[in-house]
Amino acid sequence: MTILDGNKISDDIKAEITREVELIKSKGEKVPHLAAVLVGTDGASMTYVNSKVKDCAMVGFDSTLIDLPEETTQEKLLKVIHDLNTNDDIDGFIVQLPLPGHIDEHEVLMAINPDKDVDGFHPTNVGKMTLDLPAFISATPYGILELLERYNIETSGKHVVVIGRSHIVGRPMSILMSQKRKAGNATVTVAHSRTVNLKAITQQADIIIAALGIPEFLRGDMVKDGVIVIDVGITRVPDSTKKRGYRLAGDVHFDSVSAKSEYITPVPGGVGPMTRAMLLKNTLLARKWRL
Numbered sequence: 001m002t003i004l005d006g007n008k009i010s011d012d013i014k015a016e017i018t019r020e021v022e023l024i025k026s027k028g029e030k031v032p033h034l035a036a037v038l039v040g041t042d043g044a045s046m047t048y049v050n051s052k053v054k055d056c057a058m059v060g061f062d063s064t065l066i067d068l069p070e071e072t073t074q075e076k077l078l079k080v081i082h083d084l085n086t087n088d089d090i091d092g093f094i095v096q097l098p099l100p101g102h103i104d105e106h107e108v109l110m111a112i113n114p115d116k117d118v119d120g121f122h123p124t125n126v127g128k129m130t131l132d133l134p135a136f137i138s139a140t141p142y143g144i145l146e147l148l149e150r151y152n153i154e155t156s157g158k159h160v161v162v163i164g165r166s167h168i169v170g171r172p173m174s175i176l177m178s179q180k181r182k183a184g185n186a187t188v189t190v191a192h193s194r195t196v197n198l199k200a201i202t203q204q205a206d207i208i209i210a211a212l213g214i215p216e217f218l219r220g221d222m223v224k225d226g227v228i229v230i231d232v233g234i235t236r237v238p239d240s241t242k243k244r245g246y247r248l249a250g251d252v253h254f255d256s257v258s259a260k261s262e263y264i265t266p267v268p269g270g271v272g273p274m275t276r277a278m279l280l281k282n283t284l285l286a287r288k289w290r291l
């Protein structure tokens with residue numbers, strides 16, 4: 001069993017980006033600039049946004065955090081997005097999800113200029129990705145592709161089972177894995193909450209990408225020997241032995257599944273750091289594509 005080390009691979013990617021930024025600087029050009037919009041005080045969202053800002057500093061990007069109160073109106077948020085769309089200094093920006101209940105998430109995402117949509121959530125980018133055209137691929141699926149590629153994992157002709165059909169993970173992942181690409185050319189099954197007898201399906205999988213958000217859902221008896229497992233799930237599970245009162249759990253029961261796996265991602269240290277690195281990669285691409 002080999003651990004797919006997202007910490008190591010994401011460090012490699014960040015080092016590559018840092019070198020590119022140094023080159024940009026040495027030519028006297030503008031470094032990439034990412035902005036992040038946070039609405040409200042959700043603990044997990046604040047942690048995610050702060051780490052994105054820290055990551056920017058690490059690779060030499062400029063970053064701007066726009067921290068808005070919970071009661072921000074839809075109109076005000078759309079104005080902030082409009083300003084970011086038209087601010088030439090900003091190469092890419094993200095609006096941290098989830099947004100407070102009174103805000104129409106779809107309308108907000110639609111308002112983002114697709115050329116600056118480094119999260120890759122705008123229909124223009126999703127459509128282009130689906131048609132194999134250059135596009136911002138959302139960071140989590142992009143990170144999983146990169147992890148598979150950098151470990152030289154053969155996916156061609158393999159049966160990939162993606163558990164989850166969300167717009168940000170499961171759906172794009174299933175499309176990407178079926179496309180003609182290095183980490184692709186797979187035969188893909190998409191499982192979801194209405195799937196019947198999932199165990200019979202996962203037992204046939206060569207590669208399983210678990211993205212359902214139910215801690216330790218995938219267990220050893222659901223997989224075959226030699227399976228490759230990508231665990232996307234991150235759930236905070238109460239744990240009184242930890243100082244912060246919780247631990248992070250994946251969607252995979254690590255001990256029983258890893259015993260049968262050829263490769264497996266840990267949680268934490270697998271897909272999470274890859275997601276962070278690919279947001280940086282998309283921001284660098286945004287800078288290049290705007291030149």
Ligand code: NAD
Pocket residue numbers: 140163164165166167168169170191192193194195198211212213214232233234235271272273275276
């Ligand atoms: P989501 O809630 O939007 O989607 C969950 C999907 O799982 C749905 O499509 C649903 O049909 C499916 N599902 C639910 N119960 C199921 C069941 N019993 N059997 C089969 N399918 C079932 O979640 P999401 O945004 O795709 O995120 C999934 C998990 O991945 C969460 O834990 C989230 O925190 C995590 N996540 C991690 C990263 C990362 O960087 N590591 C990024 C995004 C999401």
